[in-house]
Structure formats: structure tokens, C-alpha cells
Amino acid sequence: MLTSMYRHHSKISTTWSNFIRSASQSAQKPKTAIIMLNMGGPQTTDQVPDYLLRIMTDRDMIQLPVQSKLGPWIASRRSEEVKKKYMEIGGGSPIYKWTDLQGKLLTQSLDKMLPDTAPHKHYIAFRYVPPFTDETLTAVEKDGVERAIIFSQYPQYSCATTGSSLNAIADFYKNRSLPNIKFTLIERWATNQLLAKVFAERIQEKLQLFDGRIRDQVLIMFTAHSLPLKAVSRGDTYPHEVAASVSATMNQLSVPNPYRLVWQSKVGPLPWLQPYTDDAIKAYAKKGVKHMILVPIAFVNEHIETLHELDIEYCDEVAKEAGIKQIERAAAPNDHPTFIAAMADVVARHINNGETVSRQFLSRCPHCVSERCKSSKEFYKKLCNYTDYEPELAASTV
């Protein structure tokens, strides 16, 4: 299992100055920017301390008491352990490699599908490692594009993930005038049919590895990053959107296998959404289940939670100890042609339907009390040129 993982990852030497230079040197002036948002992961172990520090001090992602003190302390305390994990998956995270490749293939597709908005060019804005939001937005402005599509790479929306990335864009424009670019936003795409299809194809690849006589009985266990119950109770839509992705995938897959959705990667002492993936593996093993597939359903690239937590900790260790006979882990969408088609389909539909920012995004969670969230929604109304039809009649979008 360990050796197979190295195939997922190759060390990337691109530096950020190179990245921005190559952007400016592009042969044709881009007309449409596709800004791909994601958390990012350390490409080398040197980046681990800063990466952890940024996560631990991002209140959109994680809320700690006295965060400005406790965050850095936890980040520093966990650095060595996290470095070790990245060493075990080949020295760093492949998120940049996959995102950059996806962006290239996506914009090639879009140039063919949508001549009116071509040339399209992709830009990457990560939250916790470079390329950061600020340098990316600067590059987008410098390139003089006509329109920019902010495209979250998390298919399912959570305030902690896409919300955090969008707040970073709002922060950048806080003390700066908006450029003359038509900005629009794709903030969720959990049930795009081609996305469901690529997840189904990734599962089918693994189903084929099981003995034909029991293939129909393999338990398909969808797994996604868990969320604190506090966020669930506030009304974060992430668990519902993940469940909708699971349902859309099973409809595409069209097999009679049993399936479940469970939650991984809980941190800290507070209650999170359960059942947890590792506990579920153990519990099913006790019930006599011997064959299963783990399917990461809420992340489009391989990353530390697939390559280390699922592959090493759960498949190699937990499942083995629990007595599971065969466990496979479905690959992330990565550069699967169906996934590139899915991304292109999402962007093309967005361009064709003319919506600039969805009312679903502008609607806040029922129990949200965050002033940061409130002002961010106001910012996106301005950025994306959204007007309530009759603001005095309705205030349904706040």
C-alpha cells in the first residue's frame, strides 16, 4: 500500500515567483480568469509549521479559546508529527500538482466549449500555503482579464472551508478599490451529474478488485471530513450537501451494494458529527463485514487525509487489526477525464445561466452571529453586482 501511494505524488519544484511570471508570459491575453479556491497543503516539510500556524489561527476554519495564543502553540507542538506524516506520503502534499493540472485541462476544455469567454486561464488561490489569495488576485488584476469566475474546489459548501477562502478574498479588497473585472461565484456543485459519475467510476475501479462472487456485497463506505456539532446546529449545510453527493453517486453507480456515510478527521475535545470512519470500520468488522471500499467524497484531490489517514492509518492499520479481509480506497477524482468534464460542465452552466452570485450563498445560516460572515455576504453582493429586486419588500438574502 505504501509504495502505491508514492505514485500519487511527485515533488513539485515550481516556485511562486515562477508561477506568477509564467502567468504573465502567457501567449494570449486571457479574457476569463478561473480562480480555483482550496485549502492547499505543504509541498515540502519546510512549509509545515507555517501551514499549521495559518490553519490554527483561521477562526473561520477552527475556533479555539484565546486563539491568538493557543493557535500558535498547538501549531508549533504538532509540527514534527505532521512533518513525519508528510514524509510518509512522499515529502509533501500533491494538492498543488493536481489543482494546477486540473486547471490546465479545464481551461483547455473551456476554450473549446465557450469561444465567447475564451481564452480562459486558471489561477490558484490557497488558504494555508502559497499561492495565497493576495498574490493570486494581484496576478488576475495584472493580467487585465474581463471577467473572473471564483470557483471553489470544495464541491460541498461549508463556512469552514469555502467560506474561509471567500472571506480571504473579501479581506484582500477591504482597503482597496474593486478592479474593473466582472466577478462571479461558483460556491457549491455537490450534485453535478458528472461529478457523481467520476465518483462512481472511482468506486467501480475498486469494485473490480474484489472476487466476483462477493462483489455485490462489498460495503461502500463514503467518508468525509467531520464537522463540530456546534457548526451543524448553527445550520452549516455541509453535511446535507455531502449526503446529496453520496446519493447522486449511488444513483450513478447503480449497483446493489450496501453503503454508508461516515465522518473522519475529528480534532479536539468537543463533540463532532458521528459515526467516525475508524470506529465504523472496527464496528463493521465486529459484525462480520469482511470487504469494504472507502470513498473520500468531499475532496477532489489526493491529500494528507486520503494518502495518510485513509491509506496508512485506516486501511493498513485499523482495518487489518480489526480483521477486514480486503479494503480498498477509491482514488480522488484527480485528473480523471470525467472529472475535468465535470468541472467544465459546472463552469459552462454557470456562464450560461447568467447568475453572478447565488441567493443560496447570500443566505446565512439560521444561527450565524458572525459579523465577519455578514459583512462578507455584503461584499459579494457588491463584488458580483447583485441587486435585490425590491430591497424594501424583501430582505430574504441576509
Add this chain to the structure above:
Amino acid sequence: MLTSMYRHHSKISTTWSNFIRSASQSAQKPKTAIIMLNMGGPQTTDQVPDYLLRIMTDRDMIQLPVQSKLGPWIASRRSEEVKKKYMEIGGGSPIYKWTDLQGKLLTQSLDKMLPDTAPHKHYIAFRYVPPFTDETLTAVEKDGVERAIIFSQYPQYSCATTGSSLNAIADFYKNRSLPNIKFTLIERWATNQLLAKVFAERIQEKLQLFDGRIRDQVLIMFTAHSLPLKAVSRGDTYPHEVAASVSATMNQLSVPNPYRLVWQSKVGPLPWLQPYTDDAIKAYAKKGVKHMILVPIAFVNEHIETLHELDIEYCDEVAKEAGIKQIERAAAPNDHPTFIAAMADVVARHINNGETVSRQFLSRCPHCVSERCKSSKEFYKKLCNYTDYEPELAASTV
């Protein structure tokens, strides 16, 4: 609002002996029984005490300490209050009326669609009021049908609802030999496209009541019965299936409105899945939302939770006090032609795909420790003639 509710309900004089007699007198001998499972509701206030007693002592539905004592005590203490609520919605629950009408229309459709399995005849098996499982199964056997399709009327599966009804069937056959009937099971149908379509049509009916200038901004608030967090953590799939229904409905509806899924009808002091519907109405009102539609997404008939909790308590009282300008409540599917088509589609697909009992049903929740659940799954394997292909190779379905 109150007067309009009386339209939903008319007093039903059918007695169960009449019901069973009319079943036996049917002109043509039925070939296929459609057994419609649901909780049922008291048709007259006289039935309230027994109805409550049965709910409060059903450990599949609700778990209380010293349930055999505490259950009856709570039932008796709540009888007067619950009777009063039924009086306020016209004297009783319309669940039987709707289920019986749906069954008649469904079997008429099936007779046309599926001549091979015709004549089809519907039977109703309620959990907490007559007609109970025992008398219904006795009637099915007496009619001498060739096959019987057990069809849960809860589109989304929960161990507390469909699970409880299915356990009642298992109880009936505990000390009795299985009849010579081909039994098969439809235990979930949350994302049937016609079901999503009828929900979408029910929402559209209400959207039309809003001023066209703000129609696109009306908040669509899907609401379903909540679940104790203990059941969520055990792995009950109900919240995911409800979320999948919401997503399928929004895809069918194809409007730009914001939408949310919230949870109603929590009872007792333990933590349940949140946000709660009434709290969400108040919280959105505070945020300035003035227009909304409540959509009961997990029940196919009007019942006390729509007619009293949503219409009287939330729409007439909570929303009014909170300052909501206009709130509408989408009707349940009831006898909408699209809903009858949805039911027929579910049954026809089930018959045509040849599956007798799904592996999804046979798979238990990861943290289930109920011996009753375990033996019930074993019972359905026998009842539906299910064979693991290679039981010695795989035990993936327990």
C-alpha cells in the same frame, strides 16, 4: 389558516371490520398485495390514549428509562393535551383517509402498467392505530395473494419509523409459519424523481402566492422530524436521506431561491439534530427575512405535525410573533397525481428490477447493538428468500 385546514380533513366512518370485509368482497381475487406501512394517527380523539400508549412503549421509536412504567405514565399525562390538538385540526388525523385513497389510486395505476402482476390490491398496516400489522397480514393471507410487496410510506428510512413497522411484521411471524406468498420489500425511495417532482410542484403552488417582485427571494425552508443525536451517531441514515430528498427537489424545482433543511418536533431532554424549525424561523426573522415557505419533506400525508405544529404553532403563532410578513406551508403530496405516479414508479421499478430485499436494508448501522434489529434482518432474509452468494466468503450484509 385554521378554516383552510378543515379542508384537509374529513371524518372517516370506516370501521376495521368493514375494511377487512370489503377487502374480502373485492370482485376479483387479487394477485399482488401492496402493504402500505405507516405510523398512522388517531382518527377520533377516543383513539388518542391508546395511540400515545403504543408510541411511548415502542422501543424502536423511542427509548425511555424504565419504559414499561414511564411510557404509560407519559402517554396518560399527555392524552388531554394531544386530544385538544386533534380537536383543533378537525377531530382526528387524516393519515388513514389519504393512505387509503393513495392505495386505491396506486393500484388502479399498477393494474394498467403491470398486467402480469395484476390485479393489485392495497392493504394498510399502521403501527399505532388500526388497521394494525396483525389484522392486515391476516387479511393478506386470507385473500390468497401470490406476492406481497411491503411498501414503506416513509420515503426516507429510519430505524425509528420504517424499522419499527418492519419489526412489527417480524413479530407477527415469530411463532407462525410463513405463508406461501412471495414477499418483497421497498424500504426507501427518498430520491425517486417523481417524488422530487411532486415536492417541487407543492412548493411552486405556494411560490405563486408571493408578490412576483420578491418571489425569487422567498426562503424555502425544508422541515423534517428531528432525530436524537444518539441515533445519528449510531449511523441511522435518515438525516442523509432527507438531505438527498431536499437536493433532488431543488434540482427539480430549478429556481434561484435560497433554501435550508431544519428539524422539527423534538421531544424530551436529550440532544437532537438541529437547527430546530421554530428557532430557525425566529432567527431568520431577526436577520430580516420576511418571506418563507415551510416544506414538510419527510411525510407524504397531512398529519398532526403539518396541520398543527407547522400550520398553527409555527405559521400562525411563531412566525407572526417574530415579524415574518408572509409564510406559506407547502401541502403534503396527498393525492397529487404526480405523487400517485411516483408511488407507481417506485413499485414498478421494484417489480421490474427483480430485487426482493435490498442489501442496503440488510446492512445494519455501524454502532447498532440491537439484538432485535439483528434478528429482524435475519427474518427478512428468510421472508424475502434472500441468499448471500457465498456466505462463507462474505458477511457484508450483517
